[in-house]
Amino acid sequence: QKEVEQDPGPLSVPEGAIVSLNCTYSNSAFQYFMWYRQYSRKGPELLMYTYSSGNKEDGRFTAQVDKSSKYISLFIRDSQPSDSATYLCAMTAAGGFKTIFGAGTRLFVKA
Amino acid sequence: EAQVTQNPRYLITVTGKKLTVTCSQNMNHEYMSWYRQDPGLGLRQIYYSMNVEVTDKGDVPEGYKVSRKEKRNFPLILESPSPNQTSLYFCASSSTGTSGSTDTQYFGPGTRLTVL
Numbered sequence: 001q002k003e004v005e006q007d008p009g010p011l012s013v014p015e016g017a018i019v020s021l022n023c024t025y026s027n028s029a030f031q032y033f034m035w036y037r038q039y040s041r042k043g044p045e046l047l048m049y050t051y052s053s054g055n056k057e058d059g060r061f062t063a064q065v066d067k068s069s070k071y072i073s074l075f076i077r078d079s080q081p082s083d084s085a086t087y088l089c090a091m092t093a094a095g096g097f098k099t100i101f102g103a104g105t106r107l108f109v110k111a
Numbered sequence: 112e113a114q115v116t117q118n119p120r121y122l123i124t125v126t127g128k129k130l131t132v133t134c135s136q137n138m139n140h141e142y143m144s145w146y147r148q149d150p151g152l153g154l155r156q157i158y159y160s161m162n163v164e165v166t167d168k169g170d171v172p173e174g175y176k177v178s179r180k181e182k183r184n185f186p187l188i189l190e191s192p193s194p195n196q197t198s199l200y201f202c203a204s205s206s207t208g209t210s211g212s213t214d215t216q217y218f219g220p221g222t223r224l225t226v227l
Contacts, residue, residue: 008151034215043115043201043218044154088153097142097161098169099216103153 003027006089006102015111019076023089023102026070030091030100033065035074038086038104047087048074079109113138115219117202123225124192132187132222134202142205143185144169144216145177147198154201160185161207192226199223 006023013019021035031052036044048063050056050072056063062075072091076083089102115136124130136143144159146169156169160179174196176188185204189196200223203216 006153036218041221043203043220045218046215049215090154097159097167098156099144100156100170101146101154103151 001026003100004089004091004102007105008103010106010108012108012110013079015079015081015109017079017109019079019083019107019109021074021076021087021089021105021107023072024070025072025091025100027091027093027100028067028070029093029096031094032092033063033072034090034092034099035061035063036088036090036101038088040085044088081109081111083107084109113217115202115204115217117200117219117222119222120220121223123227125227126193127191130189130192130224132189132200132202132224134185134187134219135183136185136202136204136217137183138204138206138217139182140204140206140217141182142207142216143179144203144205145175145185145187146201146203147171147196148201148221149198157187157200192224194226197224197226 004025033050035048037047038044053067060077064073086104088104092099141162145157146154158177160166202219205216
């Protein structure tokens with residue numbers, strides 16, 4: 001079993017839809033939870049970062065962490081064609097230097 | 112401009128021919144790391160370095176070497192490349208911040224390596 005599980009998709013939605021992306025994990029030591037966005041032929045870029053449990057909002061993006069369920073989510077409101085990319089979840093333990101990434105979910109937003 | 116650079120961006124080589132992929136960052140970050148990205152497997156960490164002369168294995172270190180002689184540079188060395196090392200490679204850097212953890216990593220543009 002992988003430490004971090006993420007549905008690879010692809011996920012196709014119409015413009016304006018609410019998108020929900022999710023990851024589950026097995027290591028209870030993870031304390032830092034990140035979402036990276038990766039456009040085709042580019043390196044990943046940090047989108048959202050959350051410490052421990054709770055919600056964090058940044059514009060159209062909301063990250064949620066439920067440590068009791070070992071489940072994290074990224075919501076995208078009013079999705080745009082420019083949101084079409086691969087979204088990778090990532091996690092690190094406190095004081096740790098190893099980051100574990102999910103496989104990434106490929107998202108297509110149709111105009 | 113803050114950035115992580117990698118060279119070369121594309122490389123086709125043959126089995127057994129030693130190669131080095133360079134990585135450099137201009138953000139004075141302590142932490143640097145190498146990942147490989149394969150379809151369906153996501154990003155897997157090869158090696159990481161917490162600071163100059165301090166390196167450690169990630170999840171898939173076999174067949175790779177690294178060195179950290181200067182803070183800004185973290186080259187990845189394949190002493191005897193094999194076809195199963197054909198992949199997309201990313202270098203990343205991060206400050207360790209007050210948390211002491213590598214929470215925000217800045218990635219380079221990637222190096223696509225093909226080993227024939």
